[in-house]
Amino acid sequence: xxxxIGILLLCTFFGLAYYCIKGHNMMIxxxxxxxxxxxxxxxxxxxxxxxxxxxxxxxxxxGDTDNPLIGILNAIxxxxxxxxxxxxxxxxxxxxxxxxLLDTGIASTLIRRTVELGGDRPMLTTALxxxxxxxxxxxxxxxxxxIAIGIIVLPxxxxxxxxxxxxxxxxxxxxxxxxxxxxxxxxQYRAYFLTPEQMPEFTLGWYTRQWGLLALVIMLVVxxxxxxxxxxxxxxxxxxxxxxxxxxxxxxxxxxxxxYTLILPIVPVLLNILLNFSLIGGFIIAxxxxxxxxxxxxxxxxxxxxxxSKQFFDGVVDSAPxxxxxxxxxxxxxxxxxxxxxxxxxxxxxxxTSELVVCIAFAIFLCMGLFRGPLSLAGCxxxxxxxxxxxASFSIPFLYAVFAIPTITVNIxxxxxxxxxxxxxxxxxxxxxxxxxLSIPNAYAAGIPLYIAAYICxxxxxxxxxx
Numbered sequence: 001x002x003x004x005i006g007i008l009l010l011c012t013f014f015g016l017a018y019y020c021i022k023g024h025n026m027m028i029x030x031x032x033x034x035x036x037x038x039x040x041x042x043x044x045x046x047x048x049x050x051x052x053x054x055x056x057x058x059x060x061x062x063g064d065t066d067n068p069l070i071g072i073l074n075a076i077x078x079x080x081x082x083x084x085x086x087x088x089x090x091x092x093x094x095x096x097x098x099x100x101l102l103d104t105g106i107a108s109t110l111i112r113r114t115v116e117l118g119g120d121r122p123m124l125t126t127a128l129x130x131x132x133x134x135x136x137x138x139x140x141x142x143x144x145x146x147i148a149i150g151i152i153v154l155p156x157x158x159x160x161x162x163x164x165x166x167x168x169x170x171x172x173x174x175x176x177x178x179x180x181x182x183x184x185x186x187x188q189y190r191a192y193f194l195t196p197e198q199m200p201e202f203t204l205g206w207y208t209r210q211w212g213l214l215a216l217v218i219m220l221v222v223x224x225x226x227x228x229x230x231x232x233x234x235x236x237x238x239x240x241x242x243x244x245x246x247x248x249x250x251x252x253x254x255x256x257x258x259x260y261t262l263i264l265p266i267v268p269v270l271l272n273i274l275l276n277f278s279l280i281g282g283f284i285i286a287x288x289x290x291x292x293x294x295x296x297x298x299x300x301x302x303x304x305x306x307x308x309s310k311q312f313f314d315g316v317v318d319s320a321p322x323x324x325x326x327x328x329x330x331x332x333x334x335x336x337x338x339x340x341x342x343x344x345x346x347x348x349x350x351x352x353t354s355e356l357v358v359c360i361a362f363a364i365f366l367c368m369g370l371f372r373g374p375l376s377l378a379g380c381x382x383x384x385x386x387x388x389x390x391x392a393s394f395s396i397p398f399l400y401a402v403f404a405i406p407t408i409t410v411n412i413x414x415x416x417x418x419x420x421x422x423x424x425x426x427x428x429x430x431x432x433x434x435x436x437x438l439s440i441p442n443a444y445a446a447g448i449p450l451y452i453a454a455y456i457c458x459x460x461x462x463x464x465x466x467x
Contacts, residue, residue, distance in 0.1 A: 001044065002044070002342055002345050005040055005342050006342035006345045008040055009037065009040055009041070009339050009342050012033065012036050012037070012040075013374070016033055026378075027324035027325045027327075027328050028328075030325070030328040030329050031328040031332075034076065034077075034331040034332045034334075037332065037335045037336065037338070037339050038073070038076060038335050040342075041335075041338040041339045041341075042069070042072065042338060044342070072338075075334060076331055077331055080334035081327040081330045084326050084327060084330045088323055088326060089280065090183070090184060090279050090280060091141075091184050091187070091319050091323070092315070092319065093279070093284065094140075094141055094315075095141065095142055095184075095315030095316055095319040096311055096312045096315040096316075097139060097268065097283040097287045097315075098139070098140035098141060098142065098145040098315060099145075099311040099312075099314050099315040100287040100291060101139070101265055101290065102145060103311060104257055104290045104296055105255060105256065105257045105294065106261050106262060106265065106290055106294065107136055107140070107148070107149055107265065108149075108152050109256045109257040110132050110135075110265070111129065111133075111149070111152050111153060112256065113256075113259075113262070114128045114129055114131075115128075122160040122161050122162065123227075123228055123231065125156075126157060126160065126227060127224050129156070130170060130171075130173070130174035130220060130223060130224050130227075131174075133149065133153060133171065133175060133178065134174045134175070134177040134178035135178060136178065137149075137174075137175050138178045138181040138216075139182065139183075139268055139269060139286075140182075140265070141179070141182055141184040141185060141319075142319050146175055146423075147423055149175075150171060150423070150424055153171050154167055154171060154424070154427065154428055157170065162227075163234050164428045164429065164430055165428070165430045165434040165437075166230050166234060166438065167428065168424045168425065168428045168435060169223075169227070169230070169435060169438040170224070170227040172413050172420075172421055172424060172439070173220075173223030173227075173413050173442060174220060174224075175412070175420075176219060176223075176409055176414075177216050177219035178216065179408050179413075180212055180219060180408055181208060181212050181216050182269075183268065183272060185408075186204050187279070188326065189377055189400065190400055191330075192377055192381075192400075192403070193389065193396045202396055202397060202400070203276065204269075204272050204273060205273045207397065207400070208273045209273075210458065211397075211453060211457040211458050215401075215405075215450055215453065218446060218449050218453060219408075219409060219413075219446050219450070222442065222445050222449070223413075223442060223446065226438070226441070226445060257293075257294050258293055258294065260293070261289070261290055261293045264289060267282060267285070267286040267289075268282030268285075271285075291307075336385075355394065355398060355459040356455060358394070358402060359452075359459075362405070363444075363447055363448050366409075366410055366443055366444055366447045367410070367440065367443075368406070369381075369406025369407060369415075370411065370414070370415045370440075375406035375407075376407045377403050377404070377407040378407055378411045378412065378418070381403055381406070384403075385399065395458070398454070398458045398459050400458070401454035402451075402454060405447055405450045405451060405454065406447070409443050409446050410447070413439070413443070414439035415439075416432050416435065421435075
């Protein structure tokens with residue numbers, strides 16, 4: 001019977017992958033999976049052999065309450081979402097800080113100054129814009145900020161002569177590069193592997209020094225080099241420059257933010273990395289400085305309060321879908337441990353237990369991070385995490401890096417199932433196949449060196465060298 005239940009669970013796993021590929025709501029998807037994975041493993045104990053249950057203590061209905069089953073259900077559907085509160089708080093303040101950078105004009109000023117520095121050299125300007133975009137998105141997160149920056153950067157790239165599909169590809173790749181050091185995403189993704197009690201042991205500062213900064217550089221360099229290669233194969237086009245609106249229709253000239261505020265986007269990250277300073281404290285300090293130095297707090301106290309409240313509201317609205325996703329994901333992650341004994345029966349002889357083999361396998365099957373597939377933490381990768389982590393004693397930093405690559409490089413930066421990539425394709429009027437022809441080769445070109453770096457820096461051997 002345990003084989004039958006294992007096969008049924010495996011079918012639901014692939015069902016979730018299909019659900020993700022079709023672009024359905026992820027919050028509802030994980031809620032449905034949490035219910036199914038509660039019923040099958042726990043209900044299966046009534047039909048499986050006593051030896052199977054005896055050899056898997058997790059299925060023995062232990063608990064602190066008089067009714068152990070109620071204790072398990074409470075842990076899955078109440079305690080697990082509650083434990084994600086610290087992550088969601090960081091997301092809220094990070095979203096507010098992103099809104100501040102947009103409203104003060106700091107982000108747009110950084111981009112305009114970069115274009116001035118690059119002059120009339122398209123590839124140099126593109127490389128500089130990629131660097132600045134990556135730096136901006138070490139702090140900003142979510143679809144709203146990506147779209148807000150995209151409507152500035154994409155027309156500039158196209159006016160420089162980049163074909164629209166190459167402009168979109170290089171912009172999305174640089175956004176993904178910055179996400180490797182984004183504290184909001186770091187907090188979100190490490191929750192897949194850690195309990196709240198373990199989280200202080202795996203810090204953003206350690207991760208950045210050990211692998212995160214190197215991952216950002218690899219992704220950024222590969223994307224820029226691939227952009228240069230693609231440009232060699234394509235004719236230069238200035239179509240967007242020719243379509244610029246007439247002067248009468250032009251938007252009023254935007255005022256640049258003061259030059260000394262341009263460092264503020266990376267202040268929260270630097271404070272956390274160098275001083276292990278609170279992320280929320282960093283967001284508040286940098287955000288309030290941005291508002292003050294850019295003259296946004298010149299009104300009366302009540303008006304200033306209303307401004308900050310509105311920015312916080314807008315930021316939370318931008319991140320609202322993520323909140324529901326994270327809360328139902330917590331339920332699914334909590335229940336996955338009850339499914340792991342059945343998966344071990346089916347896949348125990350197939351799943352890799354060597355760190356080197358895992359890196360090679362994930363590098364080969366990187367494309368399975370597309371469409372929120374089984375390697376993407378933004379999709380059904382949570383199920384793969386549960387299966388893999390319960391079958392071998394991999395270190396948490398290693399697992400984080402292994403799954404971050406298909407999640408960030410492939411899903412966030414290369415796939416049309418990501419909301420802002422879908423927006424970019426519509427905005428730039430690019431065919432999906434033309435974007436994939438650029439983004440998928442880039443995902444492998446960046447993913448292979450990223451896995452090499454992950455094995456060297458984040459495996460057991462890498463951690464030993466570090467310590």
